[in-house]
Amino acid sequence: MIEAHNLKKEYKMDGVKTIALNRVSFGIKEGEFVTIMGPSGSGKSTLMHIMGFLDRPSSGTYKFRDKNMSDLSNDELARLRNKKMGFVFQTFNLLARTTVLENVKLPLIYSGISMQKEKEMALKALESVGLSHRLEHLPNQLSGGEQQRVAIARAIVNHPSIIFADEPTGNLDSKSGQQIMGVLQNLNDQGHTIILVTHEKYTSEMAKRIIYLQDGKITSDEKVAHRRFATDGFTK
Amino acid sequence: MKFLNSLQTAINGLKANKTRSALTMLGIIIGIASVIIMMSLGQGAQNLIIGQIISTGSNTIFIEPGSLDKTKSRGMMDMMEKFEIQTLKIKDAEAIQKDPNVEIAAPLTFGVSRVVYQSIDKRITYMGVTPNALEINNTYSVSGRLLTDTDVKITARVAVLGHKVKQDLFGDEDPLGKTIRIKKINFKIIGVAQEQGTQMFQNLDENIYIPITTAQKLLLGISHVRWITAKAINEEKVDEAVEGIRLILRETHNIYNPEGNLGKDDFKVMSQKETAEMLTIITNVLTIFLSSVAAIALLVGGIGIMNIMLVSVTERTREIGLRKAVGARKKDILEQFLIEAVILTVMGGLIGTIVGIIGSYLGCLIIKSVGIDWVFFISLPSIALAFGVAAITGLIFGIVPARKAANLSPIEALRYE
Numbered sequence: 001m002i003e004a005h006n007l008k009k010e011y012k013m014d015g016v017k018t019i020a021l022n023r024v025s026f027g028i029k030e031g032e033f034v035t036i037m038g039p040s041g042s043g044k045s046t047l048m049h050i051m052g053f054l055d056r057p058s059s060g061t062y063k064f065r066d067k068n069m070s071d072l073s074n075d076e077l078a079r080l081r082n083k084k085m086g087f088v089f090q091t092f093n094l095l096a097r098t099t100v101l102e103n104v105k106l107p108l109i110y111s112g113i114s115m116q117k118e119k120e121m122a123l124k125a126l127e128s129v130g131l132s133h134r135l136e137h138l139p140n141q142l143s144g145g146e147q148q149r150v151a152i153a154r155a156i157v158n159h160p161s162i163i164f165a166d167e168p169t170g171n172l173d174s175k176s177g178q179q180i181m182g183v184l185q186n187l188n189d190q191g192h193t194i195i196l197v198t199h200e201k202y203t204s205e206m207a208k209r210i211i212y213l214q215d216g217k218i219t220s221d222e223k224v225a226h227r228r229f230a231t232d233g234f235t236k
Numbered sequence: 237m238k239f240l241n242s243l244q245t246a247i248n249g250l251k252a253n254k255t256r257s258a259l260t261m262l263g264i265i266i267g268i269a270s271v272i273i274m275m276s277l278g279q280g281a282q283n284l285i286i287g288q289i290i291s292t293g294s295n296t297i298f299i300e301p302g303s304l305d306k307t308k309s310r311g312m313m314d315m316m317e318k319f320e321i322q323t324l325k326i327k328d329a330e331a332i333q334k335d336p337n338v339e340i341a342a343p344l345t346f347g348v349s350r351v352v353y354q355s356i357d358k359r360i361t362y363m364g365v366t367p368n369a370l371e372i373n374n375t376y377s378v379s380g381r382l383l384t385d386t387d388v389k390i391t392a393r394v395a396v397l398g399h400k401v402k403q404d405l406f407g408d409e410d411p412l413g414k415t416i417r418i419k420k421i422n423f424k425i426i427g428v429a430q431e432q433g434t435q436m437f438q439n440l441d442e443n444i445y446i447p448i449t450t451a452q453k454l455l456l457g458i459s460h461v462r463w464i465t466a467k468a469i470n471e472e473k474v475d476e477a478v479e480g481i482r483l484i485l486r487e488t489h490n491i492y493n494p495e496g497n498l499g500k501d502d503f504k505v506m507s508q509k510e511t512a513e514m515l516t517i518i519t520n521v522l523t524i525f526l527s528s529v530a531a532i533a534l535l536v537g538g539i540g541i542m543n544i545m546l547v548s549v550t551e552r553t554r555e556i557g558l559r560k561a562v563g564a565r566k567k568d569i570l571e572q573f574l575i576e577a578v579i580l581t582v583m584g585g586l587i588g589t590i591v592g593i594i595g596s597y598l599g600c601l602i603i604k605s606v607g608i609d610w611v612f613f614i615s616l617p618s619i620a621l622a623f624g625v626a627a628i629t630g631l632i633f634g635i636v637p638a639r640k641a642a643n644l645s646p647i648e649a650l651r652y653e
Contacts, residue, residue: 093554093558
């Protein structure tokens with residue numbers, strides 16, 4: 001599903017060149033649940049942004065479903081993000097003063113779906129995260145965990161094949177975090193590919209595979225030996 | 237993204253900041269309203285002026301003493317001098333009337349004096365006229381009779397009252413046969429004219445008409461006239477009549493002027509058409525000038541929109557980043573912010589138009605209250621223009637912020653704190 005070859009990303013910050021990713025290569029298959037781990041500044045967010053078509057590499061090739069990113073225009077990337085990818089952020093990024101239902105609909109208004117269908121799909125997505133009773137609430141009337149579940153509903157509303165979650169539990173208490181991880185594991189069981197960025201060891205072990213990054217390089221890439229399950233209850 | 241969605245998104249964006257949206261609109265409202273008010277007042281002034289001139293009839297010609305030589309013009313001095321020039325006489329009017337293109341010519345003079353009837357004492361304008369002058373104005377009597385050629389010939393001390401003068405001096409009393417004193421000289425009232433309204437900015441109902449000879453000899457002590465009004469036989473003959481009058485007056489005034497140099501003449505001949513054209517140019521210039529000032533207000537309003545939209549884009553950077561992350565293309569973001577700007581201006585334009593119409597109407601009431609015969613007038617083109625300008629302002633001043641928003645990279649926008 002994903003093929004990365006010699007990915008490199010350089011930034012120029014105040015004239016100083018910084019290498020965020022240094023010749024990174026790997027592949028991810030359909031249905032995987034991969035955690036990208038590493039200390040801050042290791043390039044894990046940069047990598048996720050490139051994988052999610054939000055940013056372009058300085059060099060190297062990145063293919064998503066055999067489509068080479070360098071062949072695609074910004075608008076084509078936007079279309080693929082819309083149809084095939086879902087994003088969950090640490091800070092939820094819900095639109096303030098906008099109801100839960102409208103927030104979840106957001107990706108659909110950019111995909112040319114009829115208004116009737118829009119509502120149907122949004123309701124279904126909210127049902128699957130257990131928030132059917134909060135449709136007309138505003139984000140600031142919800143708890144952090146509920147807000148993140150709205151964000152997940154938004155990420156899955158368009159039936160994407162891959163979901164990117166950037167520190168989804170970072171702003172949550174451990175109980176809510178546990179719930180969110182449960183939702184993500186569920187989605188993976190239903191066949192969604194999930195890419196999780198985190199620096200918490202405990203959370204990382206809920207995935208099936210962990211890629212470690214340090215100073216822009218992959219230092220290890222292995223299967224999780226003893227996978228944790230959110231349904232097992234909280235033990236840190 | 238469907239247009240309805242864009243519209244909904246834009247409306248939500250504006251609703252989220254009601255006070256700010258309203259204040260932004262205020263700039264446009266003031267701009268549009270002032271453009272409409274200025275154009276309405278300009279058009280009203282023009283209608284008033286043209287109406288006053290047209291009311292004398294489109295084939296009217298005015299003959300005044302004085303020269304058209306601009307090199308000799310000395311402003312106020314010239315104005316004063318005009319009344320001292322004594323060259324225009326009653327016999328000039330008689331000579332002019334003989335021109336085949338002139339239907340009728342009437343000499344006029346006037347003065348302002350105390351007029352006394354019993355205990356009532358007023359300052360009133362008296363017009364020294366011949367029957368011709370009354371004929372040109374289509375004056376008729378509602379009671380009694382008008383002046384006759386005999387009255388003029390014998391310097392009769394008789395007077396015809398304007399409609400309002402009759403009301404002021406006599407009220408409901410019948411004035412016929414009564415005596416009034418003008419400048420301490422007794423005049424017998426022989427008739428009352430019908431209501432005539434204003435003409436050339438003068439309320440004819442406030443005049444007293446007396447024979448021109450009586451005015452000259454007994455009241456003013458002069459032998460010349462102030463001006464002559466003539467009428468061409470029809471509109472097409474006006475220019476020929478003007479030329480004919482010039483030739484006649486040069487002859488009677490002994491002016492040798494074969495090359496037709498108007499500077500050499502001691503009189504001015506002007507057709508009503510020329511006067512109207514001249515005044516139209518003046519009011520047009522005035523309207524354009526006032527509208528330009530108002531347009532600057534509109535420009536300032538437009539810049540206000542750009543300013544607020546730029547702030548709004550900065551404030552909503554994360555929102556823009558998120559929209560891009562979930563699939564908004566550049567075009568979608570551009571559309572969203574442009575629609576916001578256009579909604580602001582169009583709504584501002586709508587309110588501004590209403591305010592402008594109300595303002596023009598209030599202006600009309602104020603002008604009417606000082607006694608000017610003003611007609612409330614709003615032209616559809618002026619509203620269309622104001623609206624068009626509002627929409628274009630919104631687009632132009634919306635483009636810069638909208639482009640700024642559309643060009644944000646999703647990742648930069650999402651990271652923005």
